[in-house]
Amino acid sequence: MATRKNDIRNFPDKQTVLKRTPDPSVREMIQRMDKLGLETAFDRFDAQKPHCGFGLNGTCCKNCHMGPCRITPKSPRGVCGADAHLIAARNILRWVAAGVSAHGARGREVMLALKGAADGSLDLPILGPEKVQAAARSFGLDVEGREIKELAGEIAMILLEDLCRTLPGPHRTLEAMAPPERLAVWKELDILPIGAYHEVFEALHRTTTGTDGDWQNILQQMLRCGLAFAWSSVVGSSIAMDSLYGLPKRSTVEVNLGSITEDSVNIAVHGHSPVLVAAIVKAARNEDLIAAARQQGASGIRLYGICCSGHSALAKFGDIQPLASAMGAELALATGALDLWVADVQDVFPGIMDVAACFHTRVITTSDSARLPGAEHLAFDHHHSNLDQADVIATKIIEKAIHSFSGRLSGKVFIPPARVAAEVGFAVENILETFGGAPVLIDHLKHGNIRGVVNLVGCNNPKLVYEEAITIVARELIANDVLVLTNGCAAYALLKLGFCHPDGLSQAGSGLQGVLEQHQLPPVWHMGECLDNARASALFRVLSDACGKPLKQTPFAFSSPEWSNEKGVGAALSFRLLGINSYHCISPPVSGSDKVARFFYEQTRESLGSVMVIEPDPATLAKRIILDFDQRRSELGWKAVATTFAKGEN
Structure with missing residues (x-):
């Protein structure tokens, strides 16, 4: 793939979003916020234009105070002598290291809770004995x-040791669960991690002033961080x-802003950490608290999901209505119907506070890692010494929400009517149970009823029209008999938009329809939050083992068309390390270095068996996935599949 510069002229503005975003409730809420004089992420994105080309292409260095330095034809090296290749490599390594710490930090909280449940220091049941x-x-x-409990305690200690190991030794999660073929590749490349903490520590060390000056060695460390991200921060968590x-449970729920009920005490949970959210779900079912809500005139207590907290709790417990991604959080707040907003960690934009203030929505932060000016703070402390207080904190949160309900500004409530049914909670275990085992799915793959499987995920990015790219890619894939998995934002x-309901099969190809109709399944399987990329990779592994072929030969892919942050780079890299291609509409910030860009896009084909594909047009990106699947199918000797591309493409 040729190096592609980020074209800053083609980023959409808010008016383009209003015309083309596929969800009508998004348009209604943007227009409503305009009337109220409230800014959104789309306004702030427009205000940032023109964007810094050096930052977009990865050729700006701020790692020391001799700069910041930027690479131009006039100044091809920074003060220290670093060129574009070294600067781009150092920047992307720091991104991946940040992703390791992001997923790893919230994973550590759950590992500590599992340990506490096992040793009796926390009054928590272990709901997943299987x-x-x-x-x-x-x-x-x-x-x-x-x-x-004894086994759970031992597992928790293994996971924690893999996360924070400093004394070199085997990474037990990786050694136990990675495909043997991949282990051999990683050992040959010398990229096996010591532990997640160590690799992040080492990444920051290498990129400090005057340390590692070899861009290739920097990218070697990036691959180690990628493995730490995949096997500690994601799989371990x-x-x-x-x-x-416990494992996810399949269920059918109503989604979108129209599912908000105006007469109930409404609480949004936003972020990524499940420990306190689980306690809030429990507290919301408490009969005394429900009675207190009714005394205030409410019909009951309802919970709504924003970002990954909604996905995770929904798949585990039910009782949560999914509303919006992190980018859409301000739109959900502007309904004026949410009495309290629980913000934990990651992808909680500071801009929500201005919108919350307009509607007197109470915001409570619940982690020492993530505070917001103006919000109340009811949280686990820095040492996690009060994990045993989760139920107490959750009860206080519900009580505060009930109090806020009585002061809601009813004249400001506006709930768009859009809502649909969706099926959620897919996991490897219930998928295999439904089909009677992996060989059945492999048979459908070999005979072309299912062309391939794509894990279609990622955050949103205003460099693309909000939610348009993900929708177009999904529509093209299922129309061409590609089964889609999804999680996260x-x-x-x-x-x-109906892809996660059996009615969505009307948009699918005849082969995929035939496979899924008999089980009344949708063409897109919801697997949970962004951490649940682990479920997709586990399904890929199960299917790979069932057909006796390494992952790098199979028609499986990872795609995050709208990815926007450090975790997104780590997620793509995780699948690349397995030998699975990644496909995106937005370039990573490496295009200022042709050498680093070639490494990202092409050169890993030989070492890892996978490449990164960048294609700004989502329909063309989907076509590329399909053509790559057909090539892999041909090499495997599997049956060819007819293709139908949109807009007359063939």
């Missing part, structure tokens, strides 16, 4: 005659969550 036993067997632990809270668009 996951505990499965993980224990994968780690080679003796499970016969041992109690679930996922094991802890499923062990503590991207999933909101697909939930809201």
Whole structure:
């Protein structure tokens, strides 16, 4: 793939978003906020134009105070002598390291909670005994005659050790659960991580002033961070969550802003950490608190999901209505119908505070890592010494919401009517149960009923029309018999627009329809929050094993068309390290270096068996995925599949 410069002239403005965003409730809320004089992320994005070309292309360095330095034909090196290749490599390494710490930090909280539940220091039930036993067997632990709590405690310590190991030794999660073919590749490349903490520590060390001056060696460390991201921050965190809270349960829910009920005490949970959210779900079911809400004139207490907190709790517990991605949080707040907003960590934009103030919506922050000026703070402390107070904190939050309900500004409530049904809670375990095992799915793949499988995920980015790209890619893929998995912020668009309901099969190709109709399944399977990329990679592994082919040969792909932050780079890299291509509409900030860009886009084909594909047009991106699948299918000797592209393409 040729190096592609970010074209700053083609970023959409808010008026373009209003014309083309696929969800009518988004348009209604943007227009309403305009009338009220409230700014949104789209306004702030427009105010930033023109964007800094050096930042977009990765050739600005702020790592020391001799700069900041930028690379131009007149000044091809920074003060220290670093050129574009070294600066771009250092910047992207720091991005990936930040992604490792982001998922790892909230994962650590769950690992600590699992440990506490196991040793009795926390009054928490272990709701996933089957996951505990499965993980224990994968780690080679003796499970016969041992109690679930004992096994859970040992698993928690393995996960925590992999996260924070400083004394070099095997990364037990990776060694136990990665495909043997991949382990051999990673060992040959010398990129096996010591531990997540160590690799982030080392990444920051290498990129300090006058340390590692070899851009290739910097990218070697990036690959180590990618493995730490995948196997500690994501897979390790996922094991802890499923062990503590149980496996996802499939259910059908209503989604979008129209699902908000005006007569109830309404609480939004926003962020990524499940420990306190789980306690809030429990408290919202408390009969005494429900009675207190009714005494204030409310019909009851309802919870709504923003960003990944909504996905995670929904898949585990139900009782939460998914509303919006992180980018759409301000739009949900502007309904004026939410009495209290619970903000934990990551993808909680500071801009929500201005909107909350307009509607007197109470905002409570719940992590020492993430405070907002003007918000109340009811949180786990820096040492997590008060994890045992989760139920107490949750009860206080519900009580504050009930009090806020009585002061709601009813004249300012505006709820767009759009709402649809969606099926959620897919996991490897219930998928295999539905189909009767992986060989059945492999048979459908070999015969062309399913052309391939794509994990279609990622955050939103105002460099593209809000939620348009993810929708177009999904529509093109399912029309050409590609099964789609989704999670995280991207999933909101697909939930809201009917892709996650069996009725969405009307847009699917005949082969995919035939496979899914008999089980009354949708063409897009909702797998949860962004951490649940682990479920997609686990399904890919199961199918790869079932057909006896390495992942790099299979028609599987990762796509995050609208990705926007450090975790997005780590997620793409995680799948690339497995040998699975990644596909995007937005370039990473490396195009100022042809060498680093070539490494990202092309050169990993030989070392990892995968490439990164950048194509700004989402329909063309989907076409590229399909053509790449057909090439892999041909090489495997699997049946060819007819293709139908939009706009007359063939």
